[in-house]
Amino acid sequence: MKIKQLSIFLENKRGRLYEALSALAKEGINIRALSIADTSEFGILRLIVTEPEKAKEILEKNEFTVKIANVIAMAVADKPGGLAEALKYLYDANINIEYIYAFVEKSGEKAVVVLRTENLDKTISLLQQKDIKLLSWDDVLAL
Amino acid sequence: MEFWNQELETLESQKLRQLQFERLKKTILRVYQKVPHYRAKFQEAKVKPSDIKHLEDINKLPFTTKEDLYVDYPFGLVTLPVEKLIRLHTSSGTTGKPKAIFFSKKDINNSADIIARCLVMTGAQRGDILQNSMTYGLFTGAFVMHYGAEKVGILVIPAGPGNTERQITLMKDFGTTVLHITPSYALYVASVILDKGIDPRKDLKLKRAYLGAEPYSEETRKKIENMLGIEIYNCYGLTEMNGPGVGFECKYKAGLHIWEDNFLMEVINPESGEPVKDGEIGELVLTTLNREAMPLIRYRTRDLTRIIPEPCKCGRTHRRISRILGRSDDMFIVKGVNIFPQQIEQVLMSIKGVAQNYQIILESYDEMTVKVEIDKELFDGKIERLIKMKEEIIDKIRSATMVKPKVELLEPGTLPISEGKAKRVIDNRTI
Ligand SMILES: [Zn+2]
Numbered sequence: 001m002k003i004k005q006l007s008i009f010l011e012n013k014r015g016r017l018y019e020a021l022s023a024l025a026k027e028g029i030n031i032r033a034l035s036i037a038d039t040s041e042f043g044i045l046r047l048i049v050t051e052p053e054k055a056k057e058i059l060e061k062n063e064f065t066v067k068i069a070n071v072i073a074m075a076v077a078d079k080p081g082g083l084a085e086a087l088k089y090l091y092d093a094n095i096n097i098e099y100i101y102a103f104v105e106k107s108g109e110k111a112v113v114v115l116r117t118e119n120l121d122k123t124i125s126l127l128q129q130k131d132i133k134l135l136s137w138d139d140v141l142a143l
Numbered sequence: 144m145e146f147w148n149q150e151l152e153t154l155e156s157q158k159l160r161q162l163q164f165e166r167l168k169k170t171i172l173r174v175y176q177k178v179p180h181y182r183a184k185f186q187e188a189k190v191k192p193s194d195i196k197h198l199e200d201i202n203k204l205p206f207t208t209k210e211d212l213y214v215d216y217p218f219g220l221v222t223l224p225v226e227k228l229i230r231l232h233t234s235s236g237t238t239g240k241p242k243a244i245f246f247s248k249k250d251i252n253n254s255a256d257i258i259a260r261c262l263v264m265t266g267a268q269r270g271d272i273l274q275n276s277m278t279y280g281l282f283t284g285a286f287v288m289h290y291g292a293e294k295v296g297i298l299v300i301p302a303g304p305g306n307t308e309r310q311i312t313l314m315k316d317f318g319t320t321v322l323h324i325t326p327s328y329a330l331y332v333a334s335v336i337l338d339k340g341i342d343p344r345k346d347l348k349l350k351r352a353y354l355g356a357e358p359y360s361e362e363t364r365k366k367i368e369n370m371l372g373i374e375i376y377n378c379y380g381l382t383e384m385n386g387p388g389v390g391f392e393c394k395y396k397a398g399l400h401i402w403e404d405n406f407l408m409e410v411i412n413p414e415s416g417e418p419v420k421d422g423e424i425g426e427l428v429l430t431t432l433n434r435e436a437m438p439l440i441r442y443r444t445r446d447l448t449r450i451i452p453e454p455c456k457c458g459r460t461h462r463r464i465s466r467i468l469g470r471s472d473d474m475f476i477v478k479g480v481n482i483f484p485q486q487i488e489q490v491l492m493s494i495k496g497v498a499q500n501y502q503i504i505l506e507s508y509d510e511m512t513v514k515v516e517i518d519k520e521l522f523d524g525k526i527e528r529l530i531k532m533k534e535e536i537i538d539k540i541r542s543a544t545m546v547k548p549k550v551e552l553l554e555p556g557t558l559p560i561s562e563g564k565a566k567r568v569i570d571n572r573t574i
Contacts, residue, residue, distance in 0.1 A: 007523075007525075009517060009522055009554055011553055011554050039529075041552065042551075046524075063555075063556050065517065065519050065522050065554055067523055067524040069524050098525075
């Protein structure tokens with residue numbers, strides 16, 4: 001139930017984000033989810049893409065520093081409180097969230113969020129117990 | 144045999160200082176009486192030999208710089224008539240003319256004796272075979288080592304540099320156990336040896352190598368040591384001071400012993416000329432204490448190092464310096480504080496997650512920006528770690544230099560690649 005995410009180091013200089021995204025677009029890589037964590041001078045671009053290994057290669061060829069990390073994609077009801085409910089389970093189980101961001105596309109009537117916690121295995125089994133839908137890699141590709 | 148000259152090498156500090164002072168007085172008197180240029184310099188500084196009453200009084204004396212070596216060129220600083228000189232060596236100068244250094248028979252003999260101490264200090268002895276791959280020529284490097292090794296009773300192969308095939312054949316045929324070589328050539332020879340499928344640990348008898356004449360890092364030392372399965376000892380010298388052997392590492396490889404009965408060392412702030420505190424980085428200044436043909440007083444080496452005041456485990460009382468950290472011309476000033484790029488470099492080397500490449504940008508007199516590349520291999524995608532790392536760099540540079548820098552983390556490969564002397568400091572200040 002883990003899916004692969006790219007983390008890319010970005011200097012906050014003009015055009016670097018554009019360069020990363022256009023390098024991927026040129027090679028037909030689709031972006032399913034994106035987020036940027038940044039400080040005033042540098043940031044990290046996080047991407048869920050259709051072909052993570054190939055995307056990493058393309059980015060490295062363009063001199064980006066890239067790391068592939070595992071994350072969870074979870075589907076929550078697209079209504080007020082939908083996400084909060086899921087997060088409360090983690091909170092009660094004392095699992096810290098490192099970051100969270102949303103997919104562009106929905107899965108049916110549900111919104112999809114990317115989640116990274118300090119303990120992915122524990123998070124997965126907990127959410128599955130609570131009947132929260134986690135997306136497999138095939139689910140992600142089908143979005 | 145552990146010592147070549149145990150008595151002098153382990154001379155009690157107090158007695159060593161006394162010996163230094165006696166030799167200093169003699170040296171000063173000699174140049175004052177025999178070298179018009181020194182006499183004029185002393186008079187200009189309003190100091191006479193009799194004003195030097197303690198070792199510390201040395202700072203009343205004027206410095207000798209490279210420029211002084213060109214005054215009354217070429218014999219201007221020589222204290223003996225030509226018929227007493229037996230050797231000339233030169234060192235390439237930046238201004239066209241080479242710097243010429245003259246030696247008497249006693250001087251040559253003495254520099255060989257110093258090298259003998261160095262060799263024995265690293266465990267070399269009779270029965271060893273030394274392949275001397277430095278240049279035999281105007282440069283002092285090869286000759287002094289050659290004589291010193293012969294003195295110990297080591298078999299010397301005067302290979303000279305170059306012709307790598309032959310170097311390797313010599314090693315194989317004669318069972319070379321010791322190499323004297325430049326670091327860049329050592330790295331090359333080692334890679335050729337491995338490329339040929341020779342296993343240096345089995346097929347060769349190499350035990351140790353002396354690397355000097357050009358700066359190299361601790362990483363380079365380890366790399367060559369691992370490639371060849373040998374111990375590498377750092378050696379320091381300059382033609383103006385007899386060549387190699389001024390400073391040499393003992394078997395503990397923790398800094399270079401300076402032979403203080405032969406050289407009086409000071410480490411100064413290159414800007415003010417004042418001594419720095421023991422242990423702080425500054426420019427190495429050397430006075431010859433045992434040279435007759437061409438004594439030099441307070442010679443500015445332009446080399447940056449620091450004194451290691453703690454006694455060495457080997458029992459030698461002669462103090463050590465750190466490996467040469469760079470050139471004093473690299474110093475710059477921010478907020479009125481003298482800073483060397485090497486201080487920044489040392490901080491960066493101590494931090495995990497940054498690459499070795501860096502640049503210091505100066506836009507004004509009260510701010511410096513340090514640009515560092517993150518280490519591709521250690522990038523883990525976590526922004527918190529990068530923020531923490533950046534704060535650590537700022538803190539450590541501030542405590543090393545007293546100036547709080549701005550730090551920018553860059554993508555790997557952003558900064559120009561360092562080839563030998565990389566341009567580390569970009570000074571855009573106009574006034
Ligand atoms: Zn020692």
